[in-house]
Amino acid sequence: xxxxxxxxxxxxxxxxxxxxxxxxxxxxxxxxxxxxxxxxxxxxxxxxxxxxxxxxxxxxxxxxxxxxxxxxxxxxxxxxxxxxxxxxxxxxxxxxxxxxxxxxxxxxxxxxxxxxxxxxxxxxxxxxxxxxxxxxxxxxxxxxxxxxxxxxxxxxxxxxxxxxxxxxxxxxxxxxxxxxxxxxxxxxxxxxxxxxxxxxxxxxxxxxxxxxxxxxxxxxxxxxxxxxxxxxxxxxxxxxxxxxxxxxxxxxxxxxxxxxxxxxxxxxxxxxxxxxxxxxxxxxxxxxxxxxxxxxxxxxxxxxxxxxxxxxxxxxxxxxxxxxxxxxxxxxxxxxxxxxxxxxxxxxxxxxxxxxxxxxxxxxxxxxxxxxxxxxxxxxxxxxxxxxxxxxxxxxxxxxxxxxxxxxxxx
Amino acid sequence: xxxxxxxxxxxxxxxxxxxxxxxxxxxxxxxxxxxxxxxxxxxxxxxxxxxxxxxxxxxxxxxxxxxxxxxxxxxxxxxxxxxxxxxxxxxxxxxxxxxxxxxxxxxxxxxxxxxxxxxxxxxxxxxxxxxxxxxxxxxxxxxxxxxxxxxxxxxxxxxxxxxxxxxxxxxxxxxxxxxxxxxxxxxxxxxxxxxxxxxxxxxxxxxxxxxxxxxx
Numbered sequence: 001x002x003x004x005x006x007x008x009x010x011x012x013x014x015x016x017x018x019x020x021x022x023x024x025x026x027x028x029x030x031x032x033x034x035x036x037x038x039x040x041x042x043x044x045x046x047x048x049x050x051x052x053x054x055x056x057x058x059x060x061x062x063x064x065x066x067x068x069x070x071x072x073x074x075x076x077x078x079x080x081x082x083x084x085x086x087x088x089x090x091x092x093x094x095x096x097x098x099x100x101x102x103x104x105x106x107x108x109x110x111x112x113x114x115x116x117x118x119x120x121x122x123x124x125x126x127x128x129x130x131x132x133x134x135x136x137x138x139x140x141x142x143x144x145x146x147x148x149x150x151x152x153x154x155x156x157x158x159x160x161x162x163x164x165x166x167x168x169x170x171x172x173x174x175x176x177x178x179x180x181x182x183x184x185x186x187x188x189x190x191x192x193x194x195x196x197x198x199x200x201x202x203x204x205x206x207x208x209x210x211x212x213x214x215x216x217x218x219x220x221x222x223x224x225x226x227x228x229x230x231x232x233x234x235x236x237x238x239x240x241x242x243x244x245x246x247x248x249x250x251x252x253x254x255x256x257x258x259x260x261x262x263x264x265x266x267x268x269x270x271x272x273x274x275x276x277x278x279x280x281x282x283x284x285x286x287x288x289x290x291x292x293x294x295x296x297x298x299x300x301x302x303x304x305x306x307x308x309x310x311x312x313x314x315x316x317x318x319x320x321x322x323x324x325x326x327x328x329x330x331x332x333x334x335x336x337x338x339x340x341x342x343x344x345x346x347x348x349x350x351x352x353x354x355x356x357x358x359x360x361x362x363x364x365x366x367x368x369x370x371x372x373x374x375x376x377x378x379x380x381x382x383x384x385x386x387x388x389x390x391x392x393x394x395x396x397x398x399x400x401x402x403x404x405x406x407x408x409x410x411x
Numbered sequence: 412x413x414x415x416x417x418x419x420x421x422x423x424x425x426x427x428x429x430x431x432x433x434x435x436x437x438x439x440x441x442x443x444x445x446x447x448x449x450x451x452x453x454x455x456x457x458x459x460x461x462x463x464x465x466x467x468x469x470x471x472x473x474x475x476x477x478x479x480x481x482x483x484x485x486x487x488x489x490x491x492x493x494x495x496x497x498x499x500x501x502x503x504x505x506x507x508x509x510x511x512x513x514x515x516x517x518x519x520x521x522x523x524x525x526x527x528x529x530x531x532x533x534x535x536x537x538x539x540x541x542x543x544x545x546x547x548x549x550x551x552x553x554x555x556x557x558x559x560x561x562x563x564x565x566x567x568x569x570x571x572x573x574x575x576x577x578x579x580x581x582x583x584x585x586x587x588x589x590x591x592x593x594x595x596x597x598x599x600x601x602x603x604x605x606x607x608x609x610x611x612x613x614x615x616x617x618x619x620x621x622x623x624x625x626x627x
Contacts, residue, residue: 304541306543309551340580342540344544344579357580401579
C-alpha cells in the first residue's frame with residue numbers, strides 16, 4: 001500500500017492528519033476513510049518490526065503539504081500534543097526497528113531518545129505558523145478586535161507553557177541518557193554533561209527564539225504600518241479632500257481658489273515637515289508665521305515667510321510681532337497687486353530684526369495719505385515705546401519696506 | 412554668445428510639470444530635450460550637451476543628486492539648476508552639495524526661472540529666498556576657533572548681508588544698488604557662499620541643520 005509518491009496529486013493533509021497527515025492524504029487521494037490507511041499502516045509497521053515507520057518518515061519528508069482547505073468542523077489544527085505523541089511513538093518504533101535489524105548500541109538509548117523526540121516535536125510544532133483566523137472572524141469593529149487580541153494572548157500563553165514542557169522533556173532526556181551511561185557519577189565528566197545540556201538547550205531554543213523574534217517584529221511592523229495608513233487617510237480626508245470639495249464649489253472665483261490652494265499647501269507642508277503644531281504664544285518664529293497665515297487668509301494676499309533662528313517671546317518681542325502684523329496687513333491692503341509680500345526675520349545675539357517688503361505702488365513718505373498715518377503710528381510708535389527702532393521706506397513705484405529692530409535678552 | 416538663448420534639458424518624472432515648464436520658458440530658453448528618469452537624463456545630457464540642466468530634486472532611482480553624480484562623470488562642467496516643490500533643508504543641501512549651482516522652488520514664475528537659468532549658464536549661483544534663509548541659519552552659530560576653517564566654515568559680514576537681501580526677495584541688481592557695489596560683486600559673493608555650502612563639512616551640514624530646526 002505504500003506507493004512511491006509518483007502521483008503528483010498525492011499530498012500530505014496535515015490539517016486532518018494525526019501525525020503529519022500522510023495517511024489522511026492517501027485517504028483523501030483514494031477517496032476512502034482515513035481510518036483504513038491508518039489501520040493498514042499500523043499493521044504493516046508491526047508486521048515489519050517498525051520498518052514501516054521508516055517508510056512513514058520518508059513519505060512525511062517527500063510528500064508536499066496540502067495547502068489550506070481543512071474540512072469543515074475540523075478547521076483548527078490538531079494540537080501540538082498529538083503531533084508530539086505521534087513523533088515519540090515513531091521514534092520508539094524506529095529505535096525498535098534498528099534493534100530488530102541488529103544495528104544497536106545500547107538499550108540505555110531508547111527512552112532518552114523517545115523522550116527527546118517527543119519534546120523536540122512538541123517544540124518544533126510550535127514553530128509552525130500560527131493558525132490563520134478565518135476571514136469571517138475578522139470584522140472591523142473594535143470589540144471584535146479586542147476579543148481577538150485577548151484570544152491571541154491566551155494562545156500565546158498556552159504555547160509558552162507547551163514550549164516550557166518541551167524544553168523540560170528534552171533536558172530530562174539528556175540527563176536520563178547521561179545518568180544511564182553513568183556519566184553523571186563521574187565528577188570529571190561534569191564538563192561533558194554540561195556541554196550535552198547546553199547543546200541540547202541550544203538545539204531546542206534556537207528555532208523557537210528565531211521564530212518568536214521574527215513574529216514579534218512582523219507584528220509590530222504590521223501594526224505600525226496600519227496605524228500610519230489610518231493616520232494618513234484621516235489626515236487627507238480632513239484636509240485635502242475637504243479643500244478639493246471647496247475648490248469645486250468655488251470654481252468661478254479664482255482668488256478664492258488660489259487662497260484655498262495656498263492654505264492647503266501650507267498645511268500639507270507643515271504636516272510633511274513633522275506636523276509640529278505652531279506655538280504662537282511661546283516662540284517668535286511661530287508667532288510670526290501665525291500672523292502671516294492669518295493675514296494671508298483674511299486678505300488673500302500671498303506672503304512668504306523666512307525666519308532665521310528662533311527664541312522665546314517676551315513683552316518686547318510680542319510688540320515686534322504686533323508691529324510686524326500691522327506692516328503685513330498694510331502691505332496686503334495697499335500693495336496686493338505687487339505680488340508676493342515677504343516677511344524676513346532674523347534672531348541675532350542681542351536683537352531681533354524683522355523686515356516686511358512689498359512690490360506694490362509705494363508712496364511718498366512726505367505726503368502720506370491720512371488713512372495711512374495711523375498705521376505708521378501703530379508700527380513705528382509701538383516699536384519705539386518698547387525701546388526698539390522702526391523705519392518705513394517707500395518710493396512711488398518701488399514698493400515699501402518696513403524694517404523693525406527690537407533688543408532681546410540673550411541668556 | 413551671451414545674447415544667445417541658453418539651451419536647456421528638463422529632467423522631471425512628471426510629464427505635466429515638464430510640459431508646464433516648457434510652455435513657461437517657451438521664448439526665453441531653448442529646450443533641447445526632456446527626460447523622466449535618471450538613466451534617460453544621463454544619456455540625454457551626454458548627447459544634447461545643454462548649457463543648463465533643470466533638475467527635479469525628487470525622482471525615483473536616486474533623485475537629482477544621482478543625475479548630477481553620473482552626468483558629471485561624462486561632462487564635468489555641466490551646470491545644474493535644481494527645481495523642487497520642497498524647500499526642506501535636507502533636500503536643498505543634498506542637491507547643492509552634489510553640485511547644483513542653484514536651487515529654486517516650483518512656484519517660481521517663468522521669467523524668473525529663465526533669468527535663473529541664464530545666471531546658472533553664466534556660472535553664477537541662484538538661491539531662492541528660503542534657501543538663503545536656510546544658509547544663514549546653517550552658518551549662524553560661531554564655532555570654537557580650532558574647529559573652524561575660516562575659508563569654508565564661516566560667512567563674511569558682506570555675504571550675510573547679501574543673503575539677507577536675497578531672503579527678502581531682492582534681485583541682484585537691487586542688492587547691488589542697496590549695497591553700493593556692482594552686480595558682479597553681488598554674484599561673486601553668492602558664488603562664494605555656494606562654494607562654502609558645497610565644501611564646508613561643518614558638522615555635516617545637512618544633519619546638523621535638520622536637528623537644529625527640530626531643537627529650536
